[in-house]
Amino acid sequence: MYIYEHKKWPKFQWDHARLAELLADVRYKQGRLLGWMDGIGFQLREEATLATLTQDVIKTSEIEGEKLDTEQVRSSIAKKLGMDIGAARQIDRHVDGIVEIMLDATCHYNAPLTEERLFGWHAALFPTGRSGFQRIHVGSWRTKESGPMQVVSGPYGREKVHYEAPDYSRLKKEISVFLKWFNHSQEIDLVIKSALAHFWFVTIHPFDDGNGRIARAMADMLLARSENSRQRFYSMSAQIQCERNEYYQVLENCQKGSLDITEWLEWYLRCLQHAIVASNLVLQTVLTKAAFWRAHSGESFNERQRMLINRLLDGFEGKLNSSKWAKIAKCSQDTALRDITDLLGRKVLLKDEGGGRSTSYKLCLPD
Numbered sequence: 284m285y286i287y288e289h290k291k292w293p294k295f296q297w298d299h300a301r302l303a304e305l306l307a308d309v310r311y312k313q314g315r316l317l318g319w320m321d322g323i324g325f326q327l328r329e330e331a332t333l334a335t336l337t338q339d340v341i342k343t344s345e346i347e348g349e350k351l352d353t354e355q356v357r358s359s360i361a362k363k364l365g366m367d368i369g370a371a372r373q374i375d376r377h378v379d380g381i382v383e384i385m386l387d388a389t390c391h392y393n394a395p396l397t398e399e400r401l402f403g404w405h406a407a408l409f410p411t412g413r414s415g416f417q418r419i420h421v422g423s424w425r426t427k428e429s430g431p432m433q434v435v436s437g438p439y440g441r442e443k444v445h446y447e448a449p450d451y452s453r454l455k456k457e458i459s460v461f462l463k464w465f466n467h468s469q470e471i472d473l474v475i476k477s478a479l480a481h482f483w484f485v486t487i488h489p490f491d492d493g494n495g496r497i498a499r500a501m502a503d504m505l506l507a508r509s510e511n512s513r514q515r516f517y518s519m520s521a522q523i524q525c526e527r528n529e530y531y532q533v534l535e536n537c538q539k540g541s542l543d544i545t546e547w548l549e550w551y552l553r554c555l556q557h558a559i560v561a562s563n564l565v566l567q568t569v570l571t572k573a574a575f576w577r578a579h580s581g582e583s584f585n586e587r588q589r590m591l592i593n594r595l596l597d598g599f600e601g602k603l604n605s606s607k608w609a610k611i612a613k614c615s616q617d618t619a620l621r622d623i624t625d626l627l628g629r630k631v632l633l634k635d636e637g638g639g640r641s642t643s644y645k646l647c648l649p650d
Contacts, residue, residue, distance in 0.1 A: 286538050287449050287486060293460065295479060297545040302475075305552045309474060312559045313510060320516055323570075329366060330569045332514045334597070336360050336389070338565065340381050343499050343520035346527060351378055353600070360386070368593070380407035381496070388500040389515055392507035395466045398458065404500065408493045419491035424454045432488050434535075445535050448488035457487045465501070473509035477502045478551035479544075486538055499523070506555075517562035522554050525561075530554075571648060572596040578649040579631065587612040588622050592631070595646045602635065602643035 286292065320328055337357045344351050355375060359382040361368045384404045394400075406422040413419065420426060432448040449457060461483055468476065481502040488494045499520050507513060523530050529550065537547040575596060584592065591608055601607075609619035623644060626632040635643045 284539070285447065286540060286542060286544075287457075289542055291542060293483060294542060295483075296541075296543045297548050298543075301545055302548055302552065305549065305556070306472060306474060309552050309556050309559070310472075312556065313474075316516055316559055316562065317510055317512065320514075320566075327569055327573055328514055328516075329364070330572065331516050331566055333357065333360055333364065333366060333368075334565045334569055335515045335518050335562070336382075336385060339503070339515065339518040339520045340378075340385055342518060342524040343385075343496050344381065346499075346520065346524050346530075347495060351381070356382060357597070376410045380410050383407050384497070384500050385503070388504040389507045390513045392504045392513065396462060396501060396504070398462070401497065404497055405490055405493055408496060414492040424458070424489045425451050425491045427451055429491050432491075445531075446538050448486070454487070454489050458489055461487065473505050474552070474555070475548060477505035477509065478548050480505055481551070482534070482537065482544060482547050485534065516566065517558045518565075519555060519558050522558035522561060526554055526557070568596070568598060574649050575646070582629070585622070587614060587618075588626060591622075592626075592646065603645070604643045 320331065337353065337360055340356045340360070341351050341353060352375075355373075355378045358368065359374045359379050360366075362374075363382060363386055384407050387400075387404070402422040409419060409421045412421045420429065425432060429451060432451075433444050434446040435442040435444050437443045464483075465480060471479070481498045484498040484501060485494050490497070503515070503519060506519065507515065533547055533550045537544045540546075572593075575592075587608075591603070591612060594611065595603060605616060605619045605623060608614075608623060609616050612619065612622070614622075623632060627634070627644075630647050632644045633647045635645055
């Protein structure tokens, strides 16, 4: 028996006493993080927001098995936030669409959530009208033609059904009740409301595809509302990706259980707790970047050097060698070597161990 088949659906229940201490700790960590960020200055806060949103967009797609280009995501967010990060990458419209959803959710967190807004998010998520090779209904709820909406695993012919969503004929009523609650219910803490909205929406599963990403966007929207801030300094999606197996297991347990969803709320709060703690890594990267440029404020760098140094400071994937430098900077191998040699001489770059064709370089970071 699925949770939505209970007569009192969707009157969720939970153990307030069991969650009280955990919720208080999450709220304390939120306040402490926001207070600390408030003291580091506007520019660093914008850098931290850019880094966090980039991570959030990438990880919410990875949860669904989709790998996005980090630099495209970063360029898209920076452009939409009006931030100058140097030469921008050409951006795929699919990447732009996911970024638009996340920014609309977090920057306009107090705006009502409507059917039209959700349809816009869904259309932005699937600009070609397809999910992979399959054509889907875009900007509308699933229909009779969609067939049963099931979460399955296992080989063809031996699939295991983990969950089956409500029939398409129920969707109009289900969404109406959900949106009324989302826009008007004020009696619960907004962090708890974020967890409930996430669970409720993926349980309804109203779209042919993209339900998880949209549920995580509306959860982020309520977290932004709980902090009264459009700036994001931690990524819930990144933490869910780290705890992906538990995420799906807890969802399945509660979707097949009673209306008591304490288990889901407890997992969500712990995941949020971990996400806030993990934000230290992102924020440390931002502070390191600021310290680096402060230490080299009186020095001259050409455009190629600045771009590659910033790539290294933002977390370059793999090792940087002269061939990669030439490819990224769109210059010759000789020009790349001159750029690198200059930075080696100034002790901005250091050689990694190894030599010859395997020679790679890293930044010499200030204390």
